[in-house]
Amino acid sequence: MGVTKTHIFSSAQNEMAQIAKVLAHPARIAILEYISKQEGCICTDLVDEIGLAQPTISQHLNEIKKIGLLKGSFEGKNLCYCIDEERWQELQNSFNAFFTNINQNCC
């Protein structure tokens, strides 16, 4: 118990849920919003901006990375994270398709 039974669902359903899970924390929403507003992005800024400890921010960044949403490039000792545009578009399309495919025909 306590484990999601992923094997009984389609891969599309599992993927949709996994993407949603990444968006299911306000810190990750805030991180995405903040990165998009900056020209570049340095992780320390995020720690100051958001108010969670550095390891916690690092963990959240990792969750976002896992679904391919972050491109990171080192600029000297600093790390510049930014959003992968192509992947972002993909996710937007997935959500849009999901929302529009649900059609309500009862009650």
Place this chain on the structure above:
Amino acid sequence: MGVTKTHIFSSAQNEMAQIAKVLAHPARIAILEYISKQEGCICTDLVDEIGLAQPTISQHLNEIKKIGLLKGSFEGKNLCYCIDEERWQELQNSFNAFFTNINQNCC
């Protein structure tokens, strides 16, 4: 620890995360898809269709209900659940706004 620090985020960020959390489980994705395909919907159908125990389905339905996505009306001893169109549209708009407001300008 282990509690999300909601107080350090904006209500918009918290709401976004909360909605995403409901979509962050394949069973709930499957439930929404199934309901939308049916004329009506009875919980037992869902139990048969999805393959989780009846109390588990009931719990998932409750999560979906919490964000106002389900309208339910009893038809005799059966319960007909359906998706609240207005609320659904609202959520679609929120997601769309979120995705389009993120603009990538680095790297």
Place this chain on the structure above:
DNA sequence: ATTTAATATTGCAATATTACGATAATAATA
């Protein structure tokens, strides 16, 4: 009134998530 069928609630075990202190790794700078 009993029985039956459908859904909800309770209680609990297993696992996942969130958060952070301590520490490691990495690379620029003195």
Place this chain on the structure above:
DNA sequence: TATTATTATCGTAATATTGCAATATTAAAT
């Protein structure tokens, strides 16, 4: 090469989520 600054990883505590058996609730049907 030591120091410093930035980010990652490890270990751990607290809380949340998932899932189900047992049971309660509700209302139709007998």
